[in-house]
Amino acid sequence: MEIVFLNALVNGILLGGVLALLAFGLNLIFGVVKVIHMAYGQCVMLGMYVIYTLKVIYGVPLLVASAVSVVIMGVWGTLLHLLVIRPLLGAERLNQLLALAGLIVVFENLAHVIWGADLRGVRVDLPIVSLGNVFLKTSNLLAFGGALVVLGILYGVLHKTYVGLAIRAVAQDRECATLMGINPGRIYLLTLTIGGALTGLIAAFFSPIYSVHPHFGGSFTLMAFIIVVLGGMGNLAGGFIGAFIIGVVTSFAAVITSTEVAEIVALTIFILVVLVRPQGLLGARRAR
Amino acid sequence: MSLMLEVRGIDVFYGEFQALFDLSLEVRTGETVIVVGPNGAGKTTLLRCISGLQPASKGSIRFLDQPIHRLPPHRIVELGLVHVPEGGRVFPNLSVMENLKIGSYVRGARKEFRKKLEEIYELFPRLAERRTQLADTLSGGERQMLAIARSLMSKPKLIMLDEPSSGLAPMIVTLLLEFVARIRSQGYSILMVEQNVRKALSLSDRAYLVESGRIALQGTREEFSRESYIRKAYLGL
Numbered sequence: 001m002e003i004v005f006l007n008a009l010v011n012g013i014l015l016g017g018v019l020a021l022l023a024f025g026l027n028l029i030f031g032v033v034k035v036i037h038m039a040y041g042q043c044v045m046l047g048m049y050v051i052y053t054l055k056v057i058y059g060v061p062l063l064v065a066s067a068v069s070v071v072i073m074g075v076w077g078t079l080l081h082l083l084v085i086r087p088l089l090g091a092e093r094l095n096q097l098l099a100l101a102g103l104i105v106v107f108e109n110l111a112h113v114i115w116g117a118d119l120r121g122v123r124v125d126l127p128i129v130s131l132g133n134v135f136l137k138t139s140n141l142l143a144f145g146g147a148l149v150v151l152g153i154l155y156g157v158l159h160k161t162y163v164g165l166a167i168r169a170v171a172q173d174r175e176c177a178t179l180m181g182i183n184p185g186r187i188y189l190l191t192l193t194i195g196g197a198l199t200g201l202i203a204a205f206f207s208p209i210y211s212v213h214p215h216f217g218g219s220f221t222l223m224a225f226i227i228v229v230l231g232g233m234g235n236l237a238g239g240f241i242g243a244f245i246i247g248v249v250t251s252f253a254a255v256i257t258s259t260e261v262a263e264i265v266a267l268t269i270f271i272l273v274v275l276v277r278p279q280g281l282l283g284a285r286r287a288r
Numbered sequence: 289m290s291l292m293l294e295v296r297g298i299d300v301f302y303g304e305f306q307a308l309f310d311l312s313l314e315v316r317t318g319e320t321v322i323v324v325g326p327n328g329a330g331k332t333t334l335l336r337c338i339s340g341l342q343p344a345s346k347g348s349i350r351f352l353d354q355p356i357h358r359l360p361p362h363r364i365v366e367l368g369l370v371h372v373p374e375g376g377r378v379f380p381n382l383s384v385m386e387n388l389k390i391g392s393y394v395r396g397a398r399k400e401f402r403k404k405l406e407e408i409y410e411l412f413p414r415l416a417e418r419r420t421q422l423a424d425t426l427s428g429g430e431r432q433m434l435a436i437a438r439s440l441m442s443k444p445k446l447i448m449l450d451e452p453s454s455g456l457a458p459m460i461v462t463l464l465l466e467f468v469a470r471i472r473s474q475g476y477s478i479l480m481v482e483q484n485v486r487k488a489l490s491l492s493d494r495a496y497l498v499e500s501g502r503i504a505l506q507g508t509r510e511e512f513s514r515e516s517y518i519r520k521a522y523l524g525l
Contacts, residue, residue: 162398165382165390172379179339179373181365181394181442 003133008255009248010134016247017144018205021151022220023227023239025198031171031234032191035085035096039103041221043196047073047203048212049111052120055207062124066204070197077196081189089188104221111214121211143205150201151240154194158236167191171234219263223250226270232280241281245269291353292317292446292477293338293369298347298357300330300337300501307333308501310347315446320468320478322488324522325498331481332374334498335448338479339371340364352445366394368445374454376431378438380424384415387423387434391441400443408437411470429460436467440476447471449480453487465491485522489513497522 022044029037037043047069054065084103088096126138158164169177170187178184210216227246231238246266253262273280293315300308307330315321323331336342338349340361349357351369361371378387388408392401409416412433418426423434432452439447452468453461461484469491472478482488489495495512497505505515512518 159386162389162393165386166393168382168386169379169390172381173377175341176373176377176379177390178341178361179365179371180390180438181362182390183360183362 004255005252007134008251010136011140012248012251013244014136014140014144014247015251016244017147018202019223019227019247020240020243021147021198021205022202022224023231023243024151024154024236025195025202026224027228027231027234027236027239028167029191029195030228031236032167033085033089033188035088035100036225037195038097038100038221039107039217040195040199040224041217041219042104042107043073043076043199043217044202044206044220045111045212045214045217046076046107047200048207048210048216049115049120050200051203051207052115052122052212055122056120062122062207065122066201066207069203070200073200073203074193074197077192077194077199078189080196081192085192086185086188104218107217108214115214117214119211119213122207124208126208137209139208143209146201146205150198163190222263223266226266229270230273230280232282235280235282238280238282290317291315292319292351293479294348294350295334295338296348296350298337298344298349300333300342300344302333306501308337308344311498311501311503312347313496313503313506315477315479318475318477319493320472320480320491322492322495323479323481323498324483324485324488324495325504329498330501331498332450333501335371335373335450335479335481338448339369341371365442365444366396368443369448370439370442370444370446371448372435372439372450372452374450376428376433376435376452378423378426378431378434381422383420383422384426384434385419387438388415388441391438392443394442397441397443401441404441404443408440412437412467429456429464432456432464433467436464436471440471444476446477446479449478449482451481451483453482453484461487485518486524489523 026037026040029035050069050072051065054060054068055062084099088099124139129136129138129141158168166177166182167187169180170182170184174184223246227242228239230245231242249269250262250266253265291314295311295313297310297312298308299306299310311334323334325331333342337344340359344357348355351367354367356364356367379390382390388405389401392398392404414430415434415437423431426434436449436452449468452464456464465487468478468480472491480488489509489512492509494508496503497518
């Protein structure tokens, strides 16, 4: 039994790495543009279909397909901003939320029409690594390592470059940022593009692990949203910690009971956080 | 002296409410001009309009012979007109150094960031001590200092200060206005809105009195201090 738990713990941590990347994207978009990208997991789903199509149908090598997915989903994020988010920037919060939630239906049905309802998987045979009694899939390890590296790079960009500082400045005080010579419109566009490219990258990490279907993204949107709320909306460090908590908790719940119950547990945590500590673990300080 | 900033007959509205009426004002190169007046007179609105945050429905604004009243704020900063908003609005979750760095965001200022930073740390040793601290942890006076220092990072030609002394203890106010005097002596042009009329007047070349969105009075420092209305209402003499 202990071995089962140890496996659950390690796999939970590995899952947490990728969830952290997912939550980072959602958090960044919320923090900067102040909209909740309700169809974020669905973008990952589309990215996985891009990889599937390139790899399985056109025989493109997986790495190339993954790189293309990052680019295509980045462009997808740009378009999403120009066509949906930007026109709604001045609109009521509720309308923004409804429009972005509407995208869930649009993206899922789009996938349905193009690729059908069947499970589509990229066949990759990667060895399983064993550390004593703990068994790890190489694909999970790669996803975990890749996610941490990317998070590290993003952290560096946000803290060391002018464009990163500009993104953080706009998130904290948009008006004051414009007085520094920052064009907030460009920062919004860039944020959605980065957020989109991240969904393509997460799709690349997920492809060797999961098969995709049109409703694949739903549980990940939910998971990312729970993590972001748990960590404090807009708080990137909080999201990072939250991702590992949710990763480990759902992994344990899945081992003890089933994956369906794991989602119930995750949602219960979400409700408890909203009730007890609505500002999240590391509640984001309000920009004045 | 050549004209640096020229505001001609601007009207500004917030919805139905008119905040500024046919207001004109100018700042010449190297001048320090102060704008005084009661709360709600439209002083902040005036600065917001000049920096592009609030559109004027009528009139024109020229900076260095170029019309700027239709430019967005980020373009106006690039021209060398920087606005330090009221209350030392620094970015709370950026460190002191990051706040200064973002001040040098505009094209042409980035290359000299290191050099400028050293100058600023020399001018404001307190900021050097706190360079790694989050701006959120600074006192009100330090924030205001940081906001002013940050504006200098963009290599401005004209600095607009909105009530730098507001909400600060009298000792800190004196210190801050000393900094303004020092910046002035370095050759920057300054347009400053200030409640503290006596102190602000002493470091100005010219002054405007704004009341209910209109220029009620204008003149050189000497003319202004002699005016009996100013002496009674603002200088308490």
